[in-house]
Amino acid sequence: MFVAMVIAGILTVICAAGVIASSRPIHSALFLIVTLFLVAVHFALLGAHFVAAIQILVYAGAIMVLVVFVIMLLGAEANAEGGKLGSWGQLALAIVTGGFVAVLTSGIGKGSATGLAKGALAPPDGSAEAVSLALFTNFALPFNVTGMLLLASLIGSVLLASEARRALAPGRGLKAMQDRYQRMREEELEKEEQSVGDG
Amino acid sequence: MEFDITSFYLTLSAILFCMGILGVMIRRNTLVILMCIELMLNAVNLALVGLAQHFGTLDGHVYVFFIMTVAAAEAAVGLAIIISVFRNYFSVATGDVATLRG
Numbered sequence: 001m002f003v004a005m006v007i008a009g010i011l012t013v014i015c016a017a018g019v020i021a022s023s024r025p026i027h028s029a030l031f032l033i034v035t036l037f038l039v040a041v042h043f044a045l046l047g048a049h050f051v052a053a054i055q056i057l058v059y060a061g062a063i064m065v066l067v068v069f070v071i072m073l074l075g076a077e078a079n080a081e082g083g084k085l086g087s088w089g090q091l092a093l094a095i096v097t098g099g100f101v102a103v104l105t106s107g108i109g110k111g112s113a114t115g116l117a118k119g120a121l122a123p124p125d126g127s128a129e130a131v132s133l134a135l136f137t138n139f140a141l142p143f144n145v146t147g148m149l150l151l152a153s154l155i156g157s158v159l160l161a162s163e164a165r166r167a168l169a170p171g172r173g174l175k176a177m178q179d180r181y182q183r184m185r186e187e188e189l190e191k192e193e194q195s196v197g198d199g
Numbered sequence: 200m201e202f203d204i205t206s207f208y209l210t211l212s213a214i215l216f217c218m219g220i221l222g223v224m225i226r227r228n229t230l231v232i233l234m235c236i237e238l239m240l241n242a243v244n245l246a247l248v249g250l251a252q253h254f255g256t257l258d259g260h261v262y263v264f265f266i267m268t269v270a271a272a273e274a275a276v277g278l279a280i281i282i283s284v285f286r287n288y289f290s291v292a293t294g295d296v297a298t299l300r301g
Contacts, residue, residue: 002202009211016215016238020222025230032234039241042208046252051263055244058267063237063274070278071230074285080292081227090225097221104213109206124257131260139261146268153272157279181289 005045012038024079025071029064036060048126208249215242229284229291233277240270 015038018031036059043052124130135143215238222235244263251259281291288295 002204005204005207009207012211013214013218016218019234019238020218020226020231025228025234028231028234032237035238036241039245042211042245043248046204046208046248048248048251048260048263051244051248051260054264054267058271059237059241063271066274066278067230067234070281073282074230074291077285077289077291079228080290080295093221093224097217097224100220101213101217104217105210108209108213109203124251124255124260126251126257126260130257131264134257134261135264139265142265146265149272150268153276157275160276160279161282177286184289 001045005042008038008041008045012042023081026068029068029071032067033060033064036064043126046126047124050126050128050131053128205249205253208252209246212242212246212249215239215245227293229281229293232293233274233281236277237270237274240266 012035015031015035019028019035022028022031036055040052040055040060043049043055219235219239219242222238223232226232226235244266247259247263247266251257284296285291290296
């Protein structure tokens with residue numbers, strides 16, 4: 001059990017490093033899917049079986065499919081990275097982050113709460129039955145509020161991403177967008193030609 | 200030294216969270232930044248489940264459930280915003296969206 005935890009933990013950290021280090025977003029997304037699966041493994045090892053199942057269904061399934069879909073939809077332009085940090089900037093950020101890890105982990109295992117019950121309490125029953133019982137009794141109001149939140153986000157994302165509303169406004173439709181894209185491409189070509197001419 | 204599950208998972212959670220922060224700071228691609236935010240949310244979930252195991256209560260599992268719901272809503276709205284930005288700027292890099300710059 002402990003061996004499995006440590007191995008899965010090391011793999012999780014490696015895959016998380018892959019997420020932030022990959023140069024292409026699609027590679028980041030694939031690394032993140034593996035990371036989410038490994039976190040589900042951790043949940044299962046901790047006895048949270050319902051949460052592990054939801055993690056795979058909702059995160060690795062629904063959310064990551066959405067992310068990969070958007071990456072594919074945007075095409076090659078999704079690879080744009082903009083300005084890059086210099087090596088000094090990256091080094092400084094790495095040091096700051098390492099310090100943050102040190103600060104966050106410095107208190108672990110020292111407080112009275114950690115010494116409270118080392119193995120004294122039985123791990124909770126994380127089955128679907130137990131968690132849903134808690135959801136529908138003690139947490140009934142938050143559960144319903146969450147439903148409203150999902151409805152609001154659904155309407156909001158449809159409004160944000162829909163083409164129909166924009167197509168009515170002048171200069172915002174699909175045709176105008178294609179024209180603008182064409183113009184941008186032509187300007188870039190002109191620039192390149194000028195630079196070639198200068199050189 | 201005795202293997203302490205709670206300490207192990209709190210440390211792992213802290214490392215994952217900081218990697219998410221690092222990703223948000225060094226990457227310039229909005230899609231990757233969104234993924235790093237998901238990474239941070241997962242680190243918090245891991246800490247919550249680890250502490251639920253430590254204290255022997257089920258509340259942590261329920262919190263994780265709610266956090267996942269909010270993360271799903273956040274991902275949907277965030278990706279819709281990215282698509283909307285892409286339509287207007289033909290780019291998803293943070294530096295290219297600088298219309299408000301003086």
